[in-house]
Amino acid sequence: MGDSAAFTERELDIMSVLWRLGSGTVSEVRAELADQPGYTTVLKMLQILEEKGLVRHEEEGRAYRYHPLVEPDEAGGHALRRIVDKIFHGSAELALARLVSERPLRAEEVERMKALLDEAALREGEAE
Amino acid sequence: MGDSAAFTERELDIMSVLWRLGSGTVSEVRAELADQPGYTTVLKMLQILEEKGLVRHEEEGRAYRYHPLVEPDEAGGHALRRIVDKIFHGSAELALARLVSERPLRAEEVERMKALLDEAALREGEAE
DNA sequence: ATCTGTCTACGATGTCCTTCGTAATTTTCG
DNA sequence: CGAAAATTACGAAGGACATCGTAGACAGAT
DSSP states (O other): OOOOOOOOHHHHHHHHHHHHHSSBOHHHHHHHSSSOOOHHHHHHHHHHHHHTTSEEEEEETTEEEEEESSOHHHHHHHHHHHHHHHHSTTOHHHHHHHHHHHSOOOHHHHHHHHHHHHHHHHHHHHHO | OOOOOOOOHHHHHHHHHHHHHSSBOHHHHHHHSSSOOOHHHHHHHHHHHHHTTSEEEEEETTEEEEEESSOHHHHHHHHHHHHHHHHSTTOHHHHHHHHHHHSOOOHHHHHHHHHHHHHHHHHHHHHO
16 A cells, blocks of 8 residues: 555646657657646656656667556546545545536537446446 | 645545535544544644635634635536546546446446436537 | 643644756767 | 767755644633
8 A cells, every 4th residue: 555646736747648649758748748847847757757656768769768657547546536535425426417517528428428327337236 | 827726635635524524623623534643733734724725714612613615516626627637638438437437336326327417418408 | 829631823844846957978960 | 070959867946745843822620
């Protein structure tokens, strides 16, 4: 235990870019950040993320290419569990209520989400 | 803008207690924390939360009673939006997939969640 | 009156976050 | 070759986070 601290703001920014791109050099990551911090700032953050075991790097020419070592699903699971537990009293239902009120959903998306719930209900049914 | 920074770990712990209890004195909040930090630590955190405008206090006998000034829905909305945007590429569907795989859901809960989605779809339909 | 327990106020501390400057290295280009 | 550009390494610095110790105020009991 004790391994899973929440991402800080900047760490999340950077991990988000790596998840989206698959991998990235310092320059590539920096170019994707909305407010562009100094080059060495991004480098430093990546070095710290590497110390924490959240990314690794390999050499690519002169530069390093960084790869994420945690999956978005895993990170998202931790983050969601934390929020549901601490803010929504453990209720996935309340969290979903807020989630759907946050942003408009397309009709197809709603259908797929209902299908997800059906699958979940099915798995539960089988378990008994 | 710039008002909504994510809660830190301890801040969230404490806000969570206040949301659950409705309000609390330092002692009451402290008693609810899993690992009990020193009394003055909890007091200090509440004072800092007050500086940030997240709680207020009123006198109650000799002690202060602290009240949350942000609603869990509001805080949860920010937190969910942050996670969905940065980790799930803005997809509520992916977030829900992870949410339902995190913990088992009761059948009635699944039904109510589907109803929530229907309502959301309805609102969308009306909008056009 | 004084002692004891509970409370707030204040300041110190150590760690982490985030920023970046500077130096050293290497490649590339004129 | 020598200058310029891109890169990593290192360390410093300011601020926030989270911890607590100590001091002072006050109420209640003896």
